[in-house]
Amino acid sequence: MQPCGQSCQRSRNSTVHHPRCRVGYCFFLLALLWSAKALHGQNNDTGIQLLQSQCLDCHTGPNADGELDLSVFITQRPLVKELDTWRNISQRIALGDMPPADHATLTGKQKESFANWYTNEIYNFDYASVRHPGYEPVRRLTHIEYQNTIRDLFKVDIADVTKFSADLSGRSGFENSANTLFLQTGLFEKYTQSAEHIVGRLFESTASLPLLEAKQKLLAIENTQLDPTERARVIIRRFGDRAFRRPIQPRELDDLLKIFHSAFQENGDFDQAIQKPLIAVLVMPQFLLKVESEMSGIHPQKISDFDLASRLSYFLWATMPDNRLLRLASEGRLSEPEVLSAEVARMLTSKRARALGTVFAAQWLGFDDVGIRRRQDPIDNPWCTETLMEAMRSESAFFFYSLLRDNQPVHQLIDARYTYLNEELARHYGIRGIEGTKMRPVRLKTTRRGGILTHASVLSVTAFPDRTSPVVRGHWVLSNLLGTPPPDPPPDVGEIDEQVLERDDLSFREKVQLHSKNPQCAACHQEMDPIGFSLENYDNFGRWRTRQYGEAIDAHGQLPNGQRFTGAAGLREVIASQRRDDLTRQIAKKMLTYATGRQLEYYDEAALRKIVETTRQDDYRFQTLLMAIIESYPFQYKQPYQSASE
Amino acid sequence: MRKTASRISRRTLLKGTGAALALPWLDIMKMPTDQADPMARLKRGSQNNRLAYLYFPNGSAKGSWQPEKISPDGSLQKLNRWMAPLESVKQHLLVTNNLWTPRGNGHGAGTATWLTDGGYNERKIQVAGRSADQIVAHRLKNQTVLPSLELSVKGEGHFSGCLPRNSISWRDAGTPLERETEPRSVFDRMFRTSADSAIDRSVVDIVLEHARQIKRAGSIEDQRKIDEYLESVRGLEKRLDFAEQQTQQALDNRQVTDTLTRPQPGIPSNHQAYVRLMLDLIVLAFWADATRVCTFMLDHGQSNRYFDFIPDCKGTWHALSHYRDISGRTEDDDGKTSWNTVSSKRDMYNRVTRWHHAQFAYLIKKLHGIREANGQTLLESSTLCYGSSISDGHNHGEDNLPLILAGYGGGSINPGRFLNPPRATSMSRMHLAMMQTMGIDFERLGDEERPLDLL
Structure with a gap:
């Protein structure tokens, strides 16, 4: 992941909007609410008024600063539509970052x-009042999904997707x-070549045994x-x-038979x-694209059992449903609660569910970059194989x-006392007694390792190529792991000043601290830096160290x-005890994003909070979290197209 | 479409040797430098012309883009040491000054909006609208086998998978075009015949019919995705038609099939050989009239490629572009490379830019070495734009972008000059002018309605 760097990890928008009738309904409710509040002499416009009076000078029109046109933004209904932006606005105002000092x-x-207004009107908005399951448009399989689907369709791993231009x-x-x-x-032509290949x-006379x-x-x-x-x-x-992940329709069968016929006659x-x-x-589109069944009416509806089978299998396995799932779907039983939870349990024990680690977690935590974008020169670092x-x-x-x-x-995820090692990785960690190339679970005796934060993979993707950066690691933990990113640094604030870096009288830690003392920076760095410093015992490829630049490492932190x-x-x-709910929410958010294949929106907020609450209890x-995602409204329901495309 | 006869006659001359596609140099095709007045033959913009954009990332050091000597009438007399590879073709160039993009700058947004004007919405993955190259491609879409060709070198290092840094061509505000990186795939897009394919018309018809059925049942958002699918199949269908025609003609002329050689599969490991092979394919595409619009990203918008094969050059391109920082400790540095002085680092940065100039000069010469049936060389009927979305790489400048136009646009461009519009002239005015060289009068791109005068 992190293909676009840190600034790329925030949300994306789907073009889904409210159904018209619901918007009208919301307006009606809001209007009622407002008039009621006005009658009671409450002013719930505080925040809007402040933005209007202090921010519109720069944040108006098509050339608004930061490409944020607040004059339009504050007229959005419901107001909470772009939650990330609201969060950023409230952070910047709280920090005193915005409006800028010269303004x-x-x-x-x-x-x-x-801040009070934000809490009442945005954070505590009644998200449950918005019933919108979102809409997942038709989309093609990813290259990974394509490769896996071909593998399971033919029972042999035979697709070569390296020629496809990268996702x-x-x-x-x-x-x-x-x-x-x-x-x-271009890609379609590659699909045709791949299909023929x-x-x-399979039909080659010299085919190998698995192919035969x-x-x-x-x-x-x-x-x-x-x-x-x-x-x-x-x-x-x-x-x-199987290829269409639902029963082939008579018309489809007839058309394909026609193709057979003319070839056979020839x-x-x-x-x-x-x-x-x-x-x-x-x-055919039925194979290459994820197409869900047609729906009628205007109200959100439960997806069909076949659609559920595909959503489940691409979520948990990154591949097509197996015969059992398809059979249960054809019997209309997959959506029965007991059957569904038994199937999820079964799917989790399948090898294919490893895709949750190799695809979902790898893209979320960014460790799919190791070996591709994160590597060391093999000549100078023969150990980095x-x-x-x-x-x-x-x-x-x-x-x-x-x-x-x-x-x-x-x-x-943070404080496990075990991990998976083979001999080479164990040696990298300074752990003895592990032999051979096979990865196996290992109970850890040392406190130096344990939990994702001490994995060499994560430690390397959160470091610079040549050195560690407490700031980058701290930022990564806050934003990617806990889902509470500090705002972007104000413009014109660079990295550590070169002159500071080259001073001999300061330790590395002191240099970073000097940089972070700048009052513009302090508020966020006070949060980020201690986290990063506490991981300083791990170098830029995750190896344990006690000294750096000739100094003993000081891994103390104070929040x-x-x-x-x-x-x-x-x-x-600290994280496992104090930030447990943030961590849970972030895992739920990322998993629901991945499970639905779309960015989450404000109308998913109620579902998200429910998933977190269920898990907490x-x-x-x-698995409770996973089941809560699978049972959630956005996963199980869908907005019919007439109203979703409003 | 042009007369096939001329296309075939050109193709009969194609030769291939290994990974390199060697375009032949025959007497009849030699450079027309001895022509008294090549302009006399040429006419104004026409849809039969060719248009190419060549993008490079990371900008160019301040000052390195300024010609050394310009005569009072604006003609280029001497470029500068960093532009030396272009010296011998400067009569074909318009070196620009003062062009910029008012919105959407930097490595990500700047790349995504280089050809679109307006800003980039990272959240929605949206630019302002269809990019300049696609506006032209769309107008000409029924005239050639491929409406346009999008090429790129295969990305290396960080950001290779990042959408905005890899997308300069947009079919609409939300749809970037995928880019071919493998020479063989590019060749196949133009010349693969239906003879070796099981996907013939009967299959295509069924595929299209079923896609239409799905489309009828889908939402607007679905329909957009299905349309994308339909269009991708139609692209194939069109190519099959073309291939069938070709096959028939090839039967009459065995030489054609014998001399068309596909490049080797994979990516050549020598970067210069790779880039030149891609440039050869652009020449081939224009020559065979397989397309008239081509964009080529010489790297993604924040390339971290090493150019250590250039003498006296070490470190990654993006690191070099931040030449005022010589510690070797910024995020994109490799941790091994550091520099002694700012000027030595800047020189390395300039050497990378100069290497790219040499590749551009190679393309110009190749295009000028091929004469078409109408008597013009390919360069004379082409408009090329070569440049970046960042000016000075160190401070990510956006004013005075490094941009060079080349070619004659069928007589609608008068090159050999320094094009010096007022300060902060929108690059969109240049795009509008380039569209005019393609015989397309487009009313407005972004806020701009007035094309630059290239004559």
């Missing part, structure tokens, strides 16, 4: 009343966002008495049912002729997956609230 200075009282990502940080998945002729290889078996399964016919057309019908139907070779409809299936970097990624992926599979409390802690062990304790169990 105006707010009094303490003004700031306080704005890009925007602010959601996940490659499965509908608004960054495009399909143009895949089917062609795959072909046999594809063409297996119980009744050998059937004529060629009937045989083709059986094969295409069975293939189409040369009379069944094996030749059957290839063509199979190739066609692999370039491909196998080590692979072990680093696997450690975090296995670990994340194990938390779910074993139904650990979510805060174990703005006065709390003191030492090292990673202290930080784990069950001792933060990870």
Whole structure:
């Protein structure tokens, strides 16, 4: 992940809007509310008035500063529509960052009343009053999903997606966002070539044993008495049912049979002729795109069982549903609560669920960058091998997956006492007694390791290539792990001044502190820096160290609230005890984003809060969180298109 | 579409050797430098012309873009040491001054809005609208097998997967175009025949029919996505038509099939060979009239590529562009490389820019070495724009962008000059002028309605 750097990790927007009738309803309610408040002499416009009087000078019109046109922004209904922006505004006003000093200075009282207004009107807005499950538009499979789907469709891993131009990502940080998945002729041509290549290889006379078996399964016919057309019908139907992730429709079957027919009439070779409809299936929209069933009416509706099967399998497995899920869907039983939770439990024990670590967690925490964008020159650093970097990624992926599979409390992500190691990675960590290349669970005796914050993968993606940065790590923990990012630094504030960096009389820590003392910077750095400093015992590739630049490392930290802690062990304790709800909310938010394949919006807020609450009440169990996501309104429901596209 | 006969006759001359596509140099194609007045033959802008944008990231050090000597009438007399590779082709250039983009700057937004005017909305992944190259491509879409060709070198390092840094062409405000990075894929986009494909018309018809059915049932948002799918299939369909035609003609002329050679699969490891192969493919595309609009990103918007193969050059491109910082300790530095002085680092930065000039000069010469049936060289019927979305790389400047136009636009451009409009002239005025060289009168891009005068 982090393809666009830190500034890229925030939300993206789907173009979903309120259905018209609901907007009207909301207006009506709001109007009632306002008039009621006005009658009681309350003024709930405090915040708006402050923005109007202090900010519009610079933040108006198409060339507004920071590309934020507040004159339009404050007229949005509901007002809470862009939550991230509101959060940023309130942070900046609280910090005194905005309005800028040369423009105006707010009094303490003004700031306080704005903060109160923000809490009442934005944070405590009645999100449950907005019933909108969101809309997930048709989108193509990601390259990872395509490769996995082909693997499970043919029972052999045969797709080569390296020729596809890379999936890009925007602010959601996940490659499965509908608004960054495009399909143009260049890619379509590659899909056609890939389809021909895949089917062609199965039918090669020199095919290997796994390929031959795959072909046999594809063409297996119980009744050998059937004529060629009937045989083709059986094969295409069975293939189409799975490739389309729902029963193939008569019209689709007929059209594909026509293709078979004309090819068969041409040369009379069944094996030749059957290839063509199979190739066609692999370039049809029903296969390449995620298309959910049609809906009528204007009210949100529960998705069909087949759609549920696909949502589940692409969420938990990053691949197509298996036969069992499709069968339960065809029987209409998958959505029954007991069946659903039993299926989720079954799916979690499948190998395919490792995708939660290798795809979801890797893109969320950014450790898919290790070995690709994060690596050390192998000549100067012979220890930094491909196998080590692979072990680093696997450690975090296995670990994340194990938390779910074993139904650990979510805060174990931070303070688990075990991890996954092989010999090379254990040596990297200075842990003895692990032999061989296989990754295995290891109970940790040392307090130096344990939890994602001490994984070499995360420690390297949060460092500069040549040195650690307490600020970057602190920022990463606050924003990416806890979902409470500090605002962007004010413009014109750079990194550590070169002259400061080169002073011999200061320790590295003192230099960073000097930089952070700048009053403009202090408020946020007081929060970020102690977190980063507590991880200073780990170098830029996650190795343990006690000295840096010839000085002993001081891994003490003190938070703005006065709390003191030492090292990673202290930080784990602080997060697991004091920031547990933030952590839970962030995991839920990222998982729901990934599960729905779209950025979350204000109307998802109620569902999100409910997921967090459900999890909290069950001792933060990870499977409870997962089930709460799967049972959530945005995951189970969908806005029919007539009203969603308003 | 142009007469196929001329296309085939050009293609008969194609030769391929290994990974490199060598375009032949025949007597009839030699540079027309001895022509008394090449302009006399040429006419004004026309849809038969060609248009290319070549983008490079990270800007260019302040001062390195300023010609050393300009005569009072504005003609270029001497460029400067950093522009030396362009010296021999300066009669074909318009070196610009004072152009900028008022909104949407920096490595991310600047790249995404280089051809669109307006800002970039990171949250919605949206620019102001269709990019200049796509406005032209859209108007010409029924005239060539490919409406346009989007090329890029394969990204290296951080930000290679970042959408705005990889997207200069936009079909509409929310749809960036994907870019081909593999030479063979580019070649196949133009010349792969249906003979070796199982995807023929019967398959395409069924695929299209089912996509239309899904579209009818979908929401507006769905329809947008299905339209994208439909268009991608139609692109293939069109190419198949073209290929069928080709195959028929190829039967009459075996030489054609014998001399068209596909580049090797994969990405050439030598960066210069790679870039030149991509440039050869642009020449080929223009020559075969496979498309008339092409964009080529010489790297993504914040390239961290090493150019250590250039003598006296070390460190990544983006790090070099921040030449005032010599500690080697900024985020994009590699931690190994540091510099002694600001000027030595700036020189390295300039060497990378100069290397790119040499590639651009290579393209200009190639295009000028090929004469078409109408007597013009390809350069004479082309308009090329080469430049960046950042001016000085160190402070991410946005005023006075490094931009050079080349070619004659079929007579609608008078090159060899320093183009010096007033300070802070919007780059959109240049785009409008470039559209005019393509015979397209576009009313307004962003806030701009007046094309620059290129004559």
